[in-house]
Amino acid sequence: MKILIVKLSSLGDVVHAMPAVQDLRQAFPQAQIDWVVERGFAPLVRRCAGVSRVIECDLRRWRKSPFSASTRKAWGSFKAELQSEAYDVVIDLQGLSKSALVAWLAQLTPQGKRYGLANQTEGSSFEAPARWVADVALTLPTHIHAVDRSRELCARALGYAVPKIQSFGLLAPVDPAQAAIINIAADKRFASGSVALVHGTSRADKEWPVAYWVELGKRLNASGYSVTLPHGSDAEQRCANEIAAQLEAAVVWPRLGLDALLDALATCAGVVGVDSGLSHMAVALDLPHVQIYNFDTAWRTGPVAAHQLSVFAQPAPTVETVWQTWLAVSGSVAAQTATAYQPS
Template sequence: MRNKKSNGIPLFYYMRILIVKTSSLGDVIHALPIIDYLRQVSPTVEIEWVVEEQFLPVLEHNPELTRIHAVRTKKWRKAPFSRETRQDLRDLREALQRQPYDLVFDIQGNLKSGLIAWLSGAAHRIGFTREVLQEKLNALFTTRKIPFRSCDRNVTDRYLRVVSVPFGRDYREMQLAGMIYSAQEDEDSADRFMVGLPDGLVFFFQVGTTWSTKLWNPQGWCDLARKISERYPGATIVINWGSPAEKALGEEIVQKIGDSVRLLPWLTVRELIPVIKRVDLVIGGDTGPVYMAAAVGTPTVSYYRATNGAAYAPSGDMHRSIQAPMQCSGCGRTSCERDEECRASISVDAVFGAVVELIPDV
């Protein structure tokens, strides 16, 4: 049944909507409140999502999603004309065009997401304005561009702005949540892991991330671990890692601090979600597991160097963030000659002080 029109776009009580947000882990998590928004403004809406295969666990058990389309765009880029890539694209186009979408929202904003939105065959493909696009060619694939407003400071706000405008209801008037769900077998596995830890608080260190300009220094992590162990007797610190360098840093912290620190086994995204749900505090930089923690209700302390905490940090009473105090902080650079100086500008006292604010009692 037709409800109304918004700038020429038909809105219905029953709608089919496609979200194109393929990566990264943190950005997909930042986009999760879109699902809640759409459900509140159109309770009968059917929502589908296109996401990179490795980030599928963030979405796959969400009961509010009708269908998820997993893609492998990194493989496509490596071999764009291979038989496998061509078959993947044909299969994706067939899946997306099986039934028509009323609206497609491209909140990735690059060439690959624009192509995916276009493959849907939808008449109404909505995305970012050209000036905020890193890959300007994306603008060729969207039929309507939504400008940000000055109040859209956080990346989640920006995604919600793009999605909310056609519905005529400001997201800021609403209480919105972005939930992550796990399979029961993964919940049970996390329970078994936690039972194997000593009684007491559990602190989760996320020592790694994608850019070197988002990392902290090893001495900072060691000193923070020492302060936490002294302040919270009986607490356990678990360290997550995803590369040999991160594992080596974790082993260094264990060696220097002792039995109160444990290196986690290598965990997939699917295994990591329920573990993060069960710890008492997650500490890390601008990285997916920090945002995963916020989504599942775990308090966080996060720090920001090359990126801006105002745009990315979890908000609310359960979260604290620290921005590097350097004038060039938030530069967006992936490498810098002042990298070591910038790392050192995030003081142990600042991070530990945020920890104590969230967990004041032993």
């Protein structure tokens, strides 16, 4: 059986679709599973266990100049690659016009079918063409977690029960060069490892105050952890530098691609972050993680494991709340040393 997954973007949504691939592998061990995704996220999908072929597209860029010679050439190459194989099953996990177009262009075997969403779920985008293009449009519960949305759609499409155990299948072979970036804790006081503080997000209303990050970083340093600060833009780099300058043991990572970023994250003792694609990568890596929400949407996108918890409050969760949650997810080492620090 040949199965094509269509999930183009964004980073967090791509991560949330990975457990569905692991379910498919369990239900159909011999299946070939290919995935169409935006080029920027392709390095991450290549790390998803069970994905045979990653078909890259650049729809976001192509829409900016749809009639240019370069776009027409790139579109033709993408279409040829997409249609180079015929699929028994095409599953549109995104439910948008652009993903419906890709699903429609994909080649089917004589008995092949396209599956997609028949309805919008809470907090998720949905466009009618996704329903029209699908040979079989499936109605899902409107109140459903983003991970469960993809898992349930695949299970209903191919007639198997969703496995009780959830796995992302995200592979992160550690690059020693990236491990060196993290390993700044030669001083025995910071022997617990590094905690990544994911402060950057594409939406300003999801941010956590810089002063809170500094206070959290001080508590981590006092508890034996060094702090590492990733960034994805000049503004985020300035923020990272501001936080690091006020901490005893902190390093600002260089700007990293997804591959290197995955390797770097995998070396961390844990992650504290706002609702962002990078935080969802930490969840997929099964790291101790605290995810910070200024909006009550954690039920839809937040972590669900015992060692991965979300915190929500408005206008923002307090440092104390995040700290206590970190102690809960990180285990006894941090809990035993937490009393060493008395906040100013």
